[in-house]
Amino acid sequence: MQKIVVSLTTDTKEQIISVAERLFAERGFAGTTLRNLVSEAGVNLAAVHYHFGSKEDLFRSVVARFARPLVEQELALLEQLQAGQEMPSVEAILTALIKPNLEILAQDKDNLLVRAQFMGRCQTEPEPIKSIAAGEFAVSTKAFLDVLQRALPEQSRSQINWKFDLVIAALIRVLAEAGQPFALLQNTNSQDIQNATERLVKFLSPGMQC
Amino acid sequence: MQKIVVSLTTDTKEQIISVAERLFAERGFAGTTLRNLVSEAGVNLAAVHYHFGSKEDLFRSVVARFARPLVEQELALLEQLQAGQEMPSVEAILTALIKPNLEILAQDKDNLLVRAQFMGRCQTEPEPIKSIAAGEFAVSTKAFLDVLQRALPEQSRSQINWKFDLVIAALIRVLAEAGQPFALLQNTNSQDIQNATERLVKFLSPGMQC
DNA sequence: GTCTATAATTCGATAGAC
DNA sequence: GTCTATCGAATTATAGAC
Numbered sequence: 001m002q003k004i005v006v007s008l009t010t011d012t013k014e015q016i017i018s019v020a021e022r023l024f025a026e027r028g029f030a031g032t033t034l035r036n037l038v039s040e041a042g043v044n045l046a047a048v049h050y051h052f053g054s055k056e057d058l059f060r061s062v063v064a065r066f067a068r069p070l071v072e073q074e075l076a077l078l079e080q081l082q083a084g085q086e087m088p089s090v091e092a093i094l095t096a097l098i099k100p101n102l103e104i105l106a107q108d109k110d111n112l113l114v115r116a117q118f119m120g121r122c123q124t125e126p127e128p129i130k131s132i133a134a135g136e137f138a139v140s141t142k143a144f145l146d147v148l149q150r151a152l153p154e155q156s157r158s159q160i161n162w163k164f165d166l167v168i169a170a171l172i173r174v175l176a177e178a179g180q181p182f183a184l185l186q187n188t189n190s191q192d193i194q195n196a197t198e199r200l201v202k203f204l205s206p207g208m209q210c
Numbered sequence: 211m212q213k214i215v216v217s218l219t220t221d222t223k224e225q226i227i228s229v230a231e232r233l234f235a236e237r238g239f240a241g242t243t244l245r246n247l248v249s250e251a252g253v254n255l256a257a258v259h260y261h262f263g264s265k266e267d268l269f270r271s272v273v274a275r276f277a278r279p280l281v282e283q284e285l286a287l288l289e290q291l292q293a294g295q296e297m298p299s300v301e302a303i304l305t306a307l308i309k310p311n312l313e314i315l316a317q318d319k320d321n322l323l324v325r326a327q328f329m330g331r332c333q334t335e336p337e338p339i340k341s342i343a344a345g346e347f348a349v350s351t352k353a354f355l356d357v358l359q360r361a362l363p364e365q366s367r368s369q370i371n372w373k374f375d376l377v378i379a380a381l382i383r384v385l386a387e388a389g390q391p392f393a394l395l396q397n398t399n400s401q402d403i404q405n406a407t408e409r410l411v412k413f414l415s416p417g418m419q420c
Numbered sequence: 421g422t423c424t425a426t427a428a429t430t431c432g433a434t435a436g437a438c
Numbered sequence: 439g440t441c442t443a444t445c446g447a448a449t450t451a452t453a454g455a456c
Contacts, residue, residue, distance in 0.1 A: 031238075048450095126238060169380055206417055207415075208413075222440085243430080258432095
């Protein structure tokens with residue numbers, strides 16, 4: 001006879017990391033207390049230290065779970081783009097960056113806003129939190145900067161740098177505002193995501209090239 | 211005979227509000243402790259509560275001192291722009307928004323970067339801190355949306371809204387990153403500020419119009 | 421792995437002398 | 439207005455029973 005076991009409670013470690021993502025997104029690192037966290041997650045305070053070691057290590061785990069699939073998909077699209085014969089256009093490069101960000105987050109519709117806010121907040125946290133988050137995206141960031149530099153050889157590296165930084169800022173803002181009354185991204189169906197991607201690429205590409 | 215009194219120490223209240231602006235900028239509201247504040251400001255802990263009442267009220271004072279001259283100048287430039295015969299260009303409107311944000315901060319040259327970071331951080335603070343800051347800028351936001359709508363009558367209001375939202379996101383990002391290694395705004399001299407203003411307007415204007 | 425209990429520290433805020 | 443001293447609560451983190 002086969003045993004069928006149905007787990008009625010979410011795995012503790014996963015439950016902690018999930019609630020932590022939301023609280024870090026809403027209140028920041030310093031504004032999030034472990035007691036609020038364990039209270040909302042329905043787990044014991046000691047479980048946080050048992051599973052993650054410290055509050056800062058918990059943040060590292062949240063960032064890693066969040067960033068790795070995203071970076072992986074960004075790099076795959078970029079690789080695919082560079083496999084062609086010709087130098088990819090700025091529009092194509094920006095699309096490779098923006099599309100997975102809008103799509104992968106939209107897969108988890110209920111958590112779209114939370115995950116977007118979390119990503120946005122990571123950029124404005126004080127050290128060392130900011131660097132922990134930036135480290136997870138460092139590989140992808142460098143890859144996009146390099147290909148943009150090759151696509152725009154007449155622009156200085158510092159120009160590429162600050163412009164790409166503004167592209168990221170706009171992307172994060174679109175994600176953070178998703179679903180709100182006048183936001184660019186209204187719904188999570190593939191047609192709206194496709195439209196938002198195209199409009200955002202169109203909004204950013206001319207500035208990137210001029 | 212006339213008495214001449216030379217104050218050797220900075221006024222306590224002003225000293226507190228000045229150091230508070232820097233710490234809030236660097237570490238956020240939750241990340242700033244009053245004990246760090248009084249230590250760096252060289253004042254007594256009780257002086258903070260005596261002069262400001264509470265930590266949150268101190269934040270209100272910092273925001274008010276920061277935002278009011280800025281909003282005043284934004285509205286003055288916008289008024290001046292609309293006084294002319296012709297409809298102002300998108301470049302001119304965006305310049306009226308961006309220029310005072312970069313320039314008025316430069317009046318206090320030693321604190322330019324600090325004040326820029328502070329403004330950037332205000333937008334990403336959790337409630338109720340974010341709303342306290344946003345409330346100070348609400349009037350100017352509506353004024354800019356209205357004039358942009360008149361300058362771009364072929365675009366829907368929702369388009370104007372999300373595009374202007376991205377303009378603010380970019381401006382905030384420039385301010386928040388001011389002084390950092392690869393930021394658009396590096397130094398505090400008027401030439402760098404002028405250059406940064408022009409480049410940012412050029413970066414954003416085409417996307418606003420397309 | 422999960423829990424209770426608590427250590428060790430730090431926080432914002434206040435009372436009261438001067 | 440400025441100070442010392444301290445309160446009461448909250449914080450991260452740990453020890454140890456089960």
